[in-house]
Amino acid sequence: MSESPIRRLAIATSVIVPGIHPDDAHLAVSLQRLGIEPTACVWNDPDVNWSHFDAVLMRSTWDYFKHYPAFRQWLDQLPVPTINNKALLRWNSDKRYLLELAAQGIEIIPTQIVPASQLQQTLASMPVQQVVVKPTVSGTARHTARGRSDDVAFNQIVAQLPLEFDYLIQPYVPEVVSDGEWSLLFFDGEFSHAVIKRPAAGDYRVQSEFGGTAQAIEPDEALIATAKRALAAAAAIGHADIAYARVDGVISQDRFLLMELEMIEPFLHFEGRHEAAERFAANLRKRLAA
Known part of the structure; x- marks a missing residue:
């Protein structure tokens, strides 16, 4: 009886953490024990041959929102499946x-979505309250501001936010x-x-x-x-x-x-939870086998 073929799984990372993140280390070990070869690959590295892999697992792609059009194009052109699937990744990448x-x-949390050009007008029309403003496509609190909707200094910060984004306006939840x-x-x-x-x-x-x-x-x-x-x-x-x-x-x-x-690149908090990493690895083996 022949052994099952080795499966090759690309672990998509970024220049921020180009290798396998320490929190994912036991996941990688568990995959290897199950006959899956995990390889860290920076998602926008032009030298990566993605067709070499059976699938791509998003992990520390923590700069995708800084290169959003390129990221979407990369997803569209990937020759192999992603885990989670591409349609889910696209949908989840925009907080709409x-x-x-x-x-x-x-x-x-009650949410309004407005273009940058309407931010100040919208804030001026709101009841006076603490609010959080952030782009619909973002991460790690990038271009995020918190303050009172009637505060001059806060509105000056809002006025300097990049114009190319749409923004969520939400009440601050203490x-x-x-x-x-x-x-x-x-x-x-x-x-x-x-x-x-x-x-x-x-x-x-x-x-x-x-x-x-x-x-x-x-x-x-x-x-x-x-x-x-x-x-x-x-x-x-x-x-x-x-x-x-x-x-x-x-x-x-x-x-x-x-x-x-x-559902794209969440930190999975595996530290001290080897059994959770092993369960996820077993699930990934089933998906790759399918």
Whole structure:
């Protein structure tokens, strides 16, 4: 009986983290044990021969939003499948999807989307409140501003935001600072593990680049079910095949408000959770075999 052929999986990275990220190290080891050869490849490296691989797994492509047209073109031209699939990646790359999920009954932070040219006019027409402004295509809090809608200094910052983007305007939710932001990880629709992320003192951004921290936490069944409903809403829109997802949100007034679905390059928080990395690796083997 012949052995199963070696599968070759490209781990798409970026110049920010060109190799396999330490958080994904056990995932890579687990893939190798299952007969899958993972190879880190910078997504926009012109020398990579993508046809050499059976599939591409997005991991630390953490600059795609800085090169968005090129990223979309790269996806279109990839000669092999991606995990998650290309249609899902395109849909998830623009945060307009939040309004589509809201139309499916998912509770999100109230969101307006306006072009840059209308930002100041829109803010002037709003009730005086703390708001967060960020591009629909962005990451790591890039071009994100927080302030009062009637504050002159804040509006000066808003006036300097790049004109080529459309922006989300959302009320600032103080529980992100006081209670933390939840991240629930799902693989093939099944809950795996969760963390709660908190910003550094004096900040509101939970990303590690700004001093944010993440701590393992066990959500209750009701919260897991709420997060699953967000994935079900994505499926109802036409994105049912979700290999991996991170559901980010905040609990405000006893309600879980969805902040983002991360299905392109989410940090998966595998540190100290080897069993989760091994489950994901096993799921990937099934997908590659299919």
